[in-house]
Amino acid sequence: MSHVVIIGAGFGGLATAKALAGSEIPVTLIDSNNYHLFVPLLYQVATAALSPADIAEPIRHILAPYSNVRVVMGRVAGVDTAEKQVHLTDGEAITYDRLVIATGSTSTYFGHDDWASYAPSLKSIEEARAIRTSVLQSFELAERAQDPVEQERLMTIVVVGGGPTGVEMAGSIAELARHALARDFRHIDPATARVILVEAGPRLLAAFPETLASYARRSLERLGVTIMAGKAVERIDAAGVTIAGTLIPAATMIWGAGVRASAAASWLGLTADRSGRIPVAEDLSVVGKTDIYALGDTALCLDDAGRPLPGLAQVAQQQGTHLGRALRANLTRGTALPPFVFHNRGNAAIVGRHAAIFDFGRGRRLRGFAAWLLWAAVHVVLLVDFAQRVRVSLQWLWRYLTYRRGARLITTPPQPTRAP
Structure with a gap:
């Protein structure tokens, strides 16, 4: 069977690996961290509402039931498209038949x-x-x-x-x-x-x-x-x-x-857009490259109106599931890869206690307490582990009833009290 290598264990990469899991297809998932991070709730760690363990789960634990998936903790230095190899910074080279790049994005300070x-x-x-x-x-x-x-x-x-x-x-x-x-x-x-x-x-x-x-x-x-x-x-x-x-x-x-896509475009020697994204075709294959695919924040994927899809977790997750299933059918039955179609499940933001907004598109909107409850339910469901869902639900319930936050830890020495 062809070897599928996935770079990045975010929403897109992990969804791709899960869709390929349990098959005869050998899969290698590479990430610089040993955990999958639920980025949408990261701000709650920053404001002492949750602990890091509440929103991060070891990748090996998530994929432990699937013997065809190998996890490699390493940092990618580059990709040799001629030899079909992914080079890690420690010198190891991993050969691929199909390569999926889902390396997400990083912050940009616009030249500062x-x-x-x-x-x-x-x-x-x-x-x-x-x-x-x-x-x-x-x-x-x-x-x-x-x-x-x-x-x-x-x-x-x-x-x-x-x-x-x-x-x-x-x-x-x-x-x-x-x-x-x-x-x-x-x-x-x-x-x-x-x-x-x-x-x-x-x-x-x-x-x-x-x-x-x-x-x-x-x-x-x-x-x-x-x-x-x-x-x-x-x-x-x-x-x-x-x-x-x-x-x-x-x-x-x-x-x-602001955010900017990862350095994946430079690995492939491609010209990216202003946000660093790689142009992809309808089936998520990288334009101008063979057997290479990109998704999530890394990919410049257009909707039916020709507009770039937003950098949302639901986009990456849907792309990963779609691509994983498509590759599975292609490698096992020879089925052609179908085009990806994004199904918008709503864009949301929480403002505070009892206050959130939801935009479902086509004029369908929700705000206030109902949107706040829906936001909480959606984010709990999207957590990858059942234990995380229970912990986060209990933490939010306690916080709602008492206004208290339990993760108020200072882990560095005190700084000078005077401004420079």
Whole structure:
């Protein structure tokens, strides 16, 4: 049987492996981590609502029942398309007959990579922990600060980017300060913390209809979030964020303004689009390459109207399941690969307690408490492990009843109390 190699164990890569699992087709799944990460809930790790183990599951455990799937923990250095080999950074070369690239995306700072050290993004567990530590540590240091100006700086959090990531992060931090931390300090009032959401575009949530975006804005403002739309960030450094020539002193800055596809295009010697995505045909095969496929955030896949499909988990998951089943039929029965058709199950964002928005397309929309319940149900179902579903459900129920958050751990030494 032909050997299928999958690079990336995100939603797309894992779905492809599952669709091929249990067959006679040998499959190798390569990832630089040993776990599958549920990225849509990563912001809840950053805001102490969940622990990393609640949203990450070892890849080997997920695929343990399937003897035809081999898992390799390694980092890809490049692809030799002539020899059909994937080269790892440790020197190993893995030969493939069919190659699936599902390496996802990374954050982009639009040419200001130096900002990353001051404003981490939210793409990994390490970054989520760094944000959680910065937020919680700032309140601890504000409790000790004697200077009111320094205290205000420590209690100012700036979130850059008005997409779903920025909106969910800003709302969750505001709830953390105003509810979970409200009674825990003696010399400061966490409810007075400033949470500022900055968006360069004219409004929040540009991918959503105006009515839903307006509802989300009003919900954030009720939580005390200050929204600065139509304002571009000019500089981020240790002192804070500079917008329109004015410095906003802040101890915690979070980046959620943009993403770029992984380096897969350079591995194949292809010209990518502005977001780094690889053009693919209707059957998800890479244009100009033989026996290579791309999906998820890595792929530039167009819908019926000629528009790129969004970088959502449901897109990658549907593509992975489709491609895995298509490859299985092709390799075992010689069936041609059919075109991929995306079925939109709705785009969602949670704003805060009892507040969320859902856009199902074609004018079908939902907001408020019903959307919040649906958002919670969908995300629990999408978790890959039953134990995770139980843990997350219980955590959310406890948090809903008590307003408490149990993952408030600071794992790094205290930082200086004075701004540089």
